[in-house]
Amino acid sequence: MDADKADPPSNTTVLEFKEDTALTEMMRLRVSSLQRSGQKRQDGERLLLPYEAVYRLDFAIQELNFSRWYFSLSGYGRVTVTGICQHWTPDLTNLMTRQLLEPIGTFWRNAGDPEDSPLKCLEADMQEFGERIAELARVRKVMYFLLAFKDGAEAANLSCSIEFTTEN
Secondary structure (H helix, E strand, C coil), X not given: CECCCCCCCCCEEEEECEECHHHHHHHHHHHHHXXXXXXXXXXXXXXXXXXXXXXXXXXXXXXXXXXXXXXXECCCEEEEEEEECCCCCCCCCXXXXXHECCCXXXXXXXXXXXXXXXXXXXXXXXXXXXXXXXXXXXXXXXXEEEEEEECCCCHHHEEEEXXXXXXX
């Protein structure tokens, strides 16, 4: 779990989490549509919260083994990363809570911590989460995630990527 980015060995690939602004906007439209019409969400439906955004990883290579996470968060706050196990398209289907992966990844820096202090995380959960992502990469070329920014964290202050070793 490194905050710094050293040059990875040649048999590794580093994928950066990228915001999918179109999907995020589609989910926000669903929430506002329900609010305007006074309707309720479907049973089990997961609506996007105001402090969440949809991110994605694109897998050019699918035979991967999880290696480590790279986080960078300037300032303080808490970021949670929740994987979506289905190949989900909000223009066709609503996001259901049963599609969300466990464990979630959480990393943070408390308001009283020095700016240059390393980010904290639940390492066992982050390890298991990284391994789950590698497993799912074997059967899909893209994977979606909900990133939640809390306690002062902002998307503009975040850099998050994941390193995999490639199987030869």
